[in-house]
Amino acid sequence: MTRYLLRGATLPDGSPADIVIDEGRIVSTAPGAASDGPGTIVIDAGGLVALPGLVDLHTHLREPGFEQSETVLTGTRAAAAGGFTSVFAMANTLPVSDTAGVVEQVQSLGDAAGYATVRPIGAVTVGLAGERLSEIGAMAQSRAAVRVFSDDGKCVHDSLLMRRALEYVKTFDGVIAQHAQDPRLTENAQMNEGALSSELGLKGWPAVAEESIIARDVLLAEHVGARLHVCHLSTAGSVDVIRWAKARGIAVTAEATPHHLLLTEDLVRSYDARYKVNPPLRRDDDVQALREGVADGTIDIVATDHAPHPRESKESEWDAAAFGMVGLESALPVVQTALVDTGLIGWQDVARVLSTAPARIGRLTGHTHSFEDGAPANLTLVDPSDRSVFTLDRLHGKSVNTPYEGLELAGNVRWTFHHGFPTLRDGVLAPADEVAASAASIAQHRIGAQSHG
Numbered sequence: 449m450t451r452y453l454l455r456g457a458t459l460p461d462g463s464p465a466d467i468v469i470d471e472g473r474i475v476s477t478a479p480g481a482a483s484d485g486p487g488t489i490v491i492d493a494g495g496l497v498a499l500p501g502l503v504d505l506h507t508h509l510r511e512p513g514f515e516q517s518e519t520v521l522t523g524t525r526a527a528a529a530g531g532f533t534s535v536f537a538m539a540n541t542l543p544v545s546d547t548a549g550v551v552e553q554v555q556s557l558g559d560a561a562g563y564a565t566v567r568p569i570g571a572v573t574v575g576l577a578g579e580r581l582s583e584i585g586a587m588a589q590s591r592a593a594v595r596v597f598s599d600d601g602k603c604v605h606d607s608l609l610m611r612r613a614l615e616y617v618k619t620f621d622g623v624i625a626q627h628a629q630d631p632r633l634t635e636n637a638q639m640n641e642g643a644l645s646s647e648l649g650l651k652g653w654p655a656v657a658e659e660s661i662i663a664r665d666v667l668l669a670e671h672v673g674a675r676l677h678v679c680h681l682s683t684a685g686s687v688d689v690i691r692w693a694k695a696r697g698i699a700v701t702a703e704a705t706p707h708h709l710l711l712t713e714d715l716v717r718s719y720d721a722r723y724k725v726n727p728p729l730r731r732d733d734d735v736q737a738l739r740e741g742v743a744d745g746t747i748d749i750v751a752t753d754h755a756p757h758p759r760e761s762k763e764s765e766w767d768a769a770a771f772g773m774v775g776l777e778s779a780l781p782v783v784q785t786a787l788v789d790t791g792l793i794g795w796q797d798v799a800r801v802l803s804t805a806p807a808r809i810g811r812l813t814g815h816t817h818s819f820e821d822g823a824p825a826n827l828t829l830v831d832p833s834d835r836s837v838f839t840l841d842r843l844h845g846k847s848v849n850t851p852y853e854g855l856e857l858a859g860n861v862r863w864t865f866h867h868g869f870p871t872l873r874d875g876v877l878a879p880a881d882e883v884a885a886s887a888a889s890i891a892q893h894r895i896g897a898q899s900h901g
Contacts, residue, residue, distance in 0.1 A: 449868055449889070453483055457493035457829065459819060460500075460795040467498060469825040472868030472890065477819050493829055496862060499799050500817035501533030501826030503806040504776065505625070506600070506679060506703060506751035509535070509566070511557060512550070513542025518756040518846050520554065521880065523776070524563035526754070526845035528871035528878075530776040531828035531861040533817070535564050536810055539571040540601045546571035546582035548590035555592045561880075562887025563871050567810060570594040572613050572624060576602050581613060588620050595811040598625035600679055601726070603661060605631055610665060614674035623675040623701075623809065626665055628686070629727065633657035638767060640713045640728045648716065650766065653728050655683040662686055666693035666700050677809055678702040680753050682727040684737035691746045701809050703751040704738045706782035707773055707851055711735075715851070721762045721769030722851045725755075742801060743792040749806045752779045756847030774850050777842050780830060781857035788832070789858050795832075825868040834860040844877060 454467040459477065466481035467474060483490050504527065510518035520537070527535050537554050539545035545554060551568035558566020570587040574580050576599045587594040597617060604610045604626060613624050634657045639645050641652025662678055666689065669676035681687060681704050690702045707725060712732050715723040723729060741747040755772025762769055783802065787793045793801075803817045816823040838852040864872035869886040871878050 451488045452868070452870070453481055453488050453490045454493040454498065454829065455490055457496055457498040459498055460799040462795070465498065467493070467819070467827070469865065469868050472825055474819060474821060474823050474825050476821060491863065495831065495833060496829040497795055497832055498819070499531065499795070499828050499830060500803040500819065501828055501864070501866065502531045502780065502802045503534045503810070503812060503817060504532050504752050504754070504779070505536045505596070505749060505806040505810050507535040507537055507754045507776065508540065508756065508772070509537040509554070510756060511541065512553065516758050516846070520557035520566060521561040521563070522845045523754070523756070524558060524561050524566060525877055526774070526776040526843065528563040528864045528866065529842070529844045529861065530778070531780050531830065531864050532776060533564050533826040533828070533864065533866045534567065534807065534812055536567045536569050536596055538600045539569050539598060540576060544571050544575050545569065546574050548583060548586040548592070551587050551592040551594055552590055559887060559891065560884060562866070562883040564866060567812065568592050568594055569625065570597045572597045572599045572604050573609065578602060578604060578606055578609065581609065581616065584613070584616050588622060595622045596625055596677070597622060598627065598679065600625065600627045603627050603629045603631060605661070607664065607668070611668050611672060614669055614672045614676065618672060618674040621675070621811065623677050625677040625679050626661065627679050628658045628661035628665070630657040630661055638724070639716050640730050642713070642731065644713055644716065650716070655685050655730070658683055658727055659685040659689055662689045666698050669700055670696065670698045674699065676700045680705050680708065680727055680751070681738060681741070681747060682708045682730050682734060684734050687737045687741040687746055690741070694746065701748040702746070703749045704742060704747045705753045706750060706775055706779045706786070709735065709738055709742070709750070709786045710782050711851060719766045721764065721766055722773065722849055724766060724769050724771055725773050726771040739787060739790070739792055742787060748801070748809065750779065750783055750801045751806065752776050756845055757849050758847060762849045772849065774843065774845060774847055777844065778838060778850060778852050778857065780861055781838070781859045782852070784832060784859035785857050825865050827865050828861055829863040831860050831862050832858070834858070836860065
């Protein structure tokens with residue numbers, strides 16, 4: 449494998465570093481590293497912040513079944529362009545990822561593509577129907593070694609079923625990632641419930657529909673002593689419930705999406721379905737509460753909820769349009785815009801909420817996201833001084849349903865290294881055949897190392 453020297457980078461704590469990558473691992477970060485001969489590729493990283501490779505705990509890759517929206521290959525290309533080296537693929541595929549065979553298929557597709565490590569998320573219930581538990585144990589013991597289970601897109605609304613799921617995953621240190629949405633309180637809901645929904649004539653989606661499920665589930669998690677993760681918090685009340693639960697010592701973690709940290713319900717006035725999402729965009733007070741929750745650690749991570757849809761599913765009247773937004777390429781710029789440039793968090797916090805914490809919650813093993821000598825070289829270089837208007841040519845997946853087109857955002861990912869291979873090179877994605885060849889080489893190297901172990 450090629451040796452790289454990233455000269456003049458700045459680590460998240462602000463210290464200077466010359467990062468040496470060799471054989472897919474970080475050899476050194478000490479300033480003053482020599483190029484060690486003509487075989488080393490030297491990259492000028494002056495002015496760039498080096499972050500551990502980003503990890504998204506909430507990605508919809510759509511394959512199998514919905515390849516018209518996204519595939520594992522195109523979704524991981526988008527991930528690499530956004531600085532992500534690992535993504536967790538949600539279970540709402542067709543067939544649903546509720547068996548060992550399907551989750552192993554998803555992982556194999558990710559391994560072959562090579563742009564990012566793909567870890568499948570298993571469904572909690574068969575077919576996401578909320579009636580009986582899926583093959584949780586078989587998925588956990590499969591080659592995919594699933595540790596995160598979610599019916600995302602649907603809530604596990606049956607209290608007894610949720611309790612049984614929590615009890616089950618506790619036996620192997622798994623986690624249930626809940627989509628907190630009371631189905632009865634949100635029937636035919638189209639946007640945040642309030643004065644604006646009444647004005648626009650759209651069915652409202654009350655905050656309590658989210659908050660009540662979270663309150664129930666943290667108490668269930670406490671009762672059985674299991675880990676609970678709450679997907680895409682969107683209301684100030686939800687932040688309060690999580691803060692209370694953590695103070696009580698309950699093993700709960702939570703995520704916020706970039707769009708809920710930046711955008712508000714006022715955008716719905718346009719009836720542009722790019723802004724239709726589940727949960728819906730909320731009030732400015734909710735946005736501020738979420739930002740404060742990330743800053744004080746109540747909200748553990750930022751996750752994209754990357755939800756690609758074909759054009760025809762979004763270019764329609766509001767009521768008929770699909771819920772969801774793409775978000776892998778825009779996540780880091782939005783986090784910098786909403787949190788870093790506003791002074792709420794620093795780059796060490798960015799590394800925590802976008803890399804180390806999601807890796808820990810997902811029990812991502814063998815893919816250390818750090819700058820320690822000998823660690824796998826999963827990292828991204830971002831230019832924090834860049835400010836530019838977000839355009840569709842920055843998207844590399846199959847779908848273009850971004851809410852950020854035309855907005856000026858701070859920061860831009862320049863390089864992404866996945867196990868020492870540059871999947872993004874000065875803003876340009878590496879060719880798919882080169883990435884796949886690198887992935888195959890890495891796999892062979894691992895097999896050889898295991899056979900000699």
